[in-house]
Amino acid sequence: MANQEDINKKLQQVTENGEHISPILPSGIKNYLIDIDGTICDDIPNEEPERMATAEVYPDALDTLNRWYDEGHIICFFTSRTEEHRKVTEDWLKKHGFKYHGMIMGKPRGGNYHWIDNHLVKATRYRGKFTDLIEKEVTIQVFDDGKHDI
Incomplete structure (x- = not known):
């Protein structure tokens, strides 16, 4: 993998x-x-x-995300916290040593997210522990193009 500095230069x-x-x-x-x-x-x-300033960090999340960052992957937090919570959130992330590239505030709260894109999108629901990701076959919703040949 490329180092993080090389990735950042390419992205900029x-x-x-x-x-x-x-x-x-x-x-x-x-x-x-x-x-x-x-x-x-x-x-x-x-x-x-x-x-927010005293939230307990999930150690497996910190270790995994920082490893992904060090491997050159892009880490962007997408949170329901609002812009008025940005400073406390950035301070908390820094205090705990999270490495990341960006943060998007104001994600709608709920839980029925559906991302539509012309590129491959993978979604993983967090269920209590960060681990390495594995391949798994699941049922998904797709646009009906009349062919039904997934």
Whole structure:
């Protein structure tokens, strides 16, 4: 795997006609979007922001995400916390040593997410422990193109 500095340079240097465009991930590099509350730490609702600074980290999440980062993968937190919670969240991530590239605030709360993209998207539901990911066959919803040849 490429080192993280090389990955960061490639991601920042993508231009077209002198304009910055979305970066292209190098082969073998994954782009992880990861929830925070209830996934890498205690599940803290936005209505209790005073607890965010003292949330207990899930050690397996810290170890796994930092390993993925060190392997060159992109780590972006996608959280239901709002912009007013950004500073406490960034401070908490730094305090616990999480390595990451970015954070998107304001993910709608609920639990019925459906990502539609023209690229392959993989989704993994967190069920209490970060481990290496494995391949597993599951049923998914797809657009009906009339062919039904998945």
